[in-house]
Amino acid sequence: MSYIAGVDIGNSTTEVCVGEVTDRGNVTFLTSASCPTTGTKGTIENVYSVKNALKLAMSRIGRETSDIDLVRLNEAAPVIGDTAMETLTETVITDSSMIGHNPSTPAGAGQAVGEILLIENISRAVPGTAYILASSSEHSYEEVAAVVNQHEEVDIVGIILQADEAVLVENRIHKQVPIIDEVRRIDRLPDGVPAAIEVALPGQTIRMLSNPYGIATLLGLTAEETRTITPIAKSLIGKRSAVVLKTPGGNIHENVLPAGEIYFYGDKNVTISLDEGADKIMAAAEDAGDIRDISGQPDTNVGNMLSRIRTGMSELDKSAEADIRITDILAVDTLAPVLISGALAGETCLEKAVGIAAMVKTQKLPMQEIAAHLTTDLGTDVKVAGVEAVMASLGALTTPGTKLPLAILDMGGGSTDAAIIDESGHVNLTHQAGAGELVSMLIQTELGLSDRHIAEEIKKYPLAKVESLFHMRMENGQMTFVDESIDPRFFGRVVLLTENGLVRIEEEIPMEKIVQVRREAKRKVFVTNAFRALKKVAPDHNLKNISTVVLVGGSAEDFEIPEMLMEAFTDYRIVCGRGNIRGTEGPRNAVATGLVLSYIGEMEG
Template sequence: MEIIAGVDIGNATTEVAIAKKDEMKIEFMGSSLYKTTGLKGTEENIEGIKKAILLLLEKLNLKLENLDLIRINEATPVIGDVSMETITETIITESTMIGHNPDTPGGCGIGLGITIDIDDLQNLLENDEENYIVIANGNKNFLEIAKILNFSRNRGIKVMGAILQKDDGVLVNNRLLVKIPIVDEVQLIEKIPLGVKCCIEVASKGRVIEKISNPYGIATVFNLNSEETKKVVPLSKALIGNRSGVVIKTPQGDVKEKIIPAGNLYIKTNKSLESVGIQEGAEKIMKKISFLDVEDIFGEDGTNVGGMLKNVKNTMHKFTGENIDDIKIKDLLAVDTFVPQKIKGGLAGEFMCENAVGLAVMVGTEKNQMNHLANMIKNELGVNVEVGGVEADMAIKGALTTPGTGKPLAIIDIGAGSTDACSIDKYGRRSHIHLAGAGNMVTLLIQKELGIEDFNLAEDIKKYPLAKVESFFNIRYEDGTVEFFNEPLSTDIFAKNVLVKNGELVPIDIKISLEKIRQIRRESKRKVFVTNSKRALRKISLTKDIRDFEFVIIVGGSALDFEVPEMITESLSKYGIVAGCGNIRGVEGPRNAVATGLVLGDEEC
């Protein structure tokens, strides 16, 4: 009898299964997992492999010398990044606009006038005919500002709106005899030009501005011609969805656009070289790729996508030592998304959402690289190591240990970086595919669309349900259910959106509604998990029709997600397919399929 360890090196985790095996039977002893160290399929994986194996051996009261064989998967790395469809960099000189959205603007309505410093109001003659927008820096408190504005109104000065540096909009407005729209929290207020035409708009509670978020509205206010109207499109786009905003027209109209091209994708086959523009969107990109036998994918020089794909190959060259010309991108998943882009020169942290195409790519590695890794593991641990089959083949062997399953069968193995699929018919004939894009791609989309810098926070938003803290004693979950508490909740989370993570309430400090966060999370999952699951099934179908499969088992780390299995099951149900999560060996749930398959090795399915 020999003891075998199957080791599945994933993009996020390394999973191990250990079993006793002889000619008559296989007895599984246990499993473990550990975070993958380094890029999947490279020498840095050894530390994670060692930790995962030692953890399990300790649990089983075994030592390394008790192991007869370690069998590893053919680990193909997948790297995800985002390439912009169009990046419009709006360079603002002389403070051309403020795309502002403070939490508590004052007043309501539209104010149009000439910008003037609050201290200069006293120099105006009574009943001055001009309309004014008052600029007040942080040197005065709200009582002083309100007093000056009221006094100026009594003198007949037409104060039509105000821009404040402090968070005093509501306090000032409550003390005004005549209500005006007020935008506050403008940090760089000293950069606002004086003596120029300005339009300020504040929407009522629960609504958003309409006039200056429309390029034709801006054109109407400032009497712009058709060419000038084209130039203010980025400004109006930045104001869409805001409760307040300001547009200021400088004498020069200094709004410049710099378009950084997204570029073209080039798809090399054994017969031709095809191209598709990133600006055409994800649907056309995927339609083009789906009909081609891809040998390599690369991007146009000097463009966003060209730089992104070069960076992927350079990363692989660094880790594997392979010649960069020999590194090929074998598959690509493109997803339409939106990415907040900060506007340079803004006065209050303004940004606008630009269309973008998210890309996950799969870099093909040679088996020689895996043999090299196997030799290094052998030298490190002193145990014989061999490379098993491709992940999809191993996963289907593991998936078939799920109680109640049988042939014919298709499995979808959804990990962090790739989506693998394999089918087996009643005669044992198989088909498999290895595709780019899975859990990490979803996290990346959530991170980019929400404008979050912390990847780990985006990962948590993907994995855990949301709630709103409504009082010190209750929260309302995203599905509408309410939970009450006997003890008061922390003031740190009062009135905030939170993640319900392992029984703890973790605040999400971003100014986006719970409903919007939930929408972005769910749409990101559909775009990647559901799309790739269907794509994978079509690839392994002899007729390219999903309806060829009666039963589908979902396995892999992403199958543990609280939403994904239901999304995929619902999506496949319209094709008459029975789909659900696997339960490997009746005890592991959807995890450990590949590691289990590696232990089974050449055993007949």
Template sequence: MEYIVGVDVGNSTTEVAVGKVNKEEENIEFITDGIYKTTGFKGTVDNIEGIINSLDSALEKVDLKYGDLDLIRINEATPVIGDVAMETITETVITESTMIGHDPWTPGGIGLGVGYTTRIEDVSDCRPGDELIIIIPGDVDFADAAVLINKAVESGIKVNGAVVQKDDAVLIVNRLNENIPVIDEVKYINKIPLNKKAAVEVARPGGTINKLSDPYGIATIFELNSEDTKHIFPVARSLIGNRSAVVIRTPEGDVEERKIPAGKLVIFGDKGKSEISVDSGAEKIMDSLEKIQPVKDVKGESGTNVGGMLDRVKETMSQVTDQNLSEIMIKDILAVNTFVPQKVKGGLAEEHAMENAVGLAAMVKTSQLPMQKIADKLQQKTGVKVVIAGVEANMAIRGALTTPGTDKPFVILDMGGGSTDAAMVTTKNQVYSTHLAGAGDMVSLLINIELGIDDLKLAELIKKYPLAKVESIFHIRHEDGSVKFFDKPLASKLFGRVVILTDTDMVPIPTKHSLDKISQVRREAKNDVFVRNSERALKRIIPTGNIRDIDFVVMVGGSAIDFEIPTLISNRLSEFGVVAGRGNIRAIMGPRNAVATGLVLSYLDTEGSVKDG
């Protein structure tokens, strides 16, 4: 009887399977398993810590020690790594304080007000009939501000709106004798130019502004000519969807839209090369990529965003593998169209405008990975013989075949954090495999950037779990519209918020976005990465290139555990008559542990015992 360990080092997690092997009876009994976050880049000696932690957690469950083990088999890790960077295509540039594209949570009042910007302490110097937009800095109390505005109106001054530094808009409006639009939370209020014509607009709750989000509306208010109207178009466009906004006219002010040099991609393949500009969008980039398959390398135009990104990826891999840059090739990219909240330059309230961007994931292939170094160090740490055993794709297939109801020919989709891998085995045991850029990490990044939450851990939770809206302290409404009631009141901090329903808690999302918007962004990110990649992968590994020529697809890996990714892929592949579903490794593990299981199972294919080795 021998104890054999299979170790699968993935991009995101390191998994272990331990089997009790009886070679005479050709029988394997799996007794424990472990999982731990991968430490360092996959295929480097930094992985040792993750392997040891995963192994320790597995052995602890069955009270085994290193000395009880006979052999550790680690996967011959495919020398590829995925990296993601977002390349912004366009940016709206606002100069000379021309605009505050500001949309605070709680503006006050309703309507459109036009007047000249005046500090509240200077109102007493104004004459009856003057039309004003009052500027209220943070050191002025809301009650005092309301008193001063009411006095000014009584004296015949037309106060048509106000801009407030603190979060006081509603408090001020509630104390006014006449309704005016008031915008608050303007951080850099001291930068607002004075004695300039300005317009303040606030829509009803649930509504959006319509005058300041329309170029002709702004042109009417500020009496602009056709040339000026062209210039303010980016301003109007970026205000669409806001509940409130301020536009200020300054003689020096100029608004222009310019292209950031996103750069060109040069794709090298067996059939020649293709050059494509990143700002032509994701669809055209992917079309160029597929036309030139198989890809040998991808380079970016020097001095541009995309050139810098691809150079960084190669340099990182060069450092971790101790190889020359010339030996490191980018074998695949995935481009996704998205929107990025760009900070408005010259803005006074840290305002943002949504701009088009292309997200890029790159898959790097090196000539080799230092797997032998990992094996030697692991053997030194544990005192157990370590061998590099089998190609990763073959091991994954071996493990996935333990899913009940599967048979050859079939395909596995291994969906991890860094890459989407696929392998096909035919009835004659021929194996075809591919490794594509883009997986779970890219989905998290797309969610993080498009929602503008600036918190990757929170984006990861949004990706992994369903959402709900807390409508009262006693009930929530789920994404599907169903309602759940609670006997005990929920925490007050959750009231009115969109929350993530994790296994143990409700996590509020600090954003203004609605439940529908967040779930839409999440699903679109998963579709753009996983559904697209599953189709790309299948077309590459199926000898005929026709997805209809296969019957079974088994989804394995960390992303196959996701609550909606397998359904999205299954729905798409069902259009081709393919049976697709989550793997259930060894009928108990679900989609995890396929490679580690395959490493243990394939031990029976080797000859002789290792007891004395």
């Protein structure tokens, strides 16, 4: 009787399964565990996470790692997924020519057009001229209100403040004008230039300054000037308030960056420009057939990006014979917020971008070296055994209700892998670039989040809006009431519903937009990749020749991805769902379980 441990080293997680095997080849699964992978998959740093996972698993049955007779490692495929985002266009504004703004606490409502007048220059005001008064935080709200009330002869039609004091000023002045605050770099406001400001009513958004012709109407722009301010109008869509300036010496220009071309080297060599967009790029990848390598045009965005990915991989395999190749990419169209040069309050403009996940292969990774380290540290036999996708197929077969032939989709952090095992046990497999990490990057980029961690959390958990201290509105519209009052810090905020309680989203983003971006990112990556991968391994490359798909891997635990895939496969009459490895583990632990099962097969062989 022996203790056999299967260890699956993944991009994000290392999983362990321990079984008790008799001399007759019968196995009893005893325990399992997982922990975050240390280092990059397939490198010496993985030793630490393997030991941690083994120790945790054995402690659950009151045993030590020294009791293990054999550790079987997956052949951590020499594949690394990486992601990058490249913006195709960039709006550059010089001399603060036009600037949009969206503070959270404007006051008043309506539009106003006039010359910028700094508060310290109020004495220079000319009767009959409309002015927009600008005040830095050096002047208190009482001072600003007093100046406006004392100079009733000056035609002040709007106010711009540096401090967050719009409502305080509005409550103290004798006239009603739109007031915008939180303009951090108010010292850069040029005195005497034409400006237009707009504040929408509560619950509404601006209409004139989010329309290029509206800006042209208010500021008297020519047709050419109207064309150049279109990016500003676009950046102001959905805002509660805005200010647009026109400086005589200023100019706006759109700088189209050299996005570059992608070169596919496969059954057929294909060249495609990044400007063509994701659909054309993926069509070119399919035209290339079996891809041996991918590179980018030198000294362009995509060329530099692919070069960085290749260089990063070379750090892992520094051997002279290292053969580092990019064998697959997944391109996704998106919008990225770009900081506007010359902005007065850190404003951004959404620009077209392409997100790319790349799959990098090397000749070999030091799996035998990892095994040698573990043998020394654990004092037990460690063997590298089994191709990952084959082991995952064996593990998936322990899901109740499955039989051969069987297709699996292993959706992890860096890659989406597919395999089909037929009645004879033959396995056809593929590795595709793009999985959970690319989804997180798309969510972070499109929502303009500063923290990748919160993007990861948004990917994993459903949302709610706390509308009172005793109820929340869920993202599906359902109202949920609670017995104990909700922490006041969450009142009026969008929150994530995690297993550890509520997590507040700090950015002021509508819940509906977050849900839309999250679901679209998952569709773009997981649904697209599922079809790509299964089509590649399906008999005759026809999805209608697949009857059953089992979803395994970390992303199969997601609360909405399996349902998305089930809907997507409806037309093909494919039975698709989350795996339940050994009837207890859910979609996790497929490879580790397969490694233990394959040991029995070797015994019988």
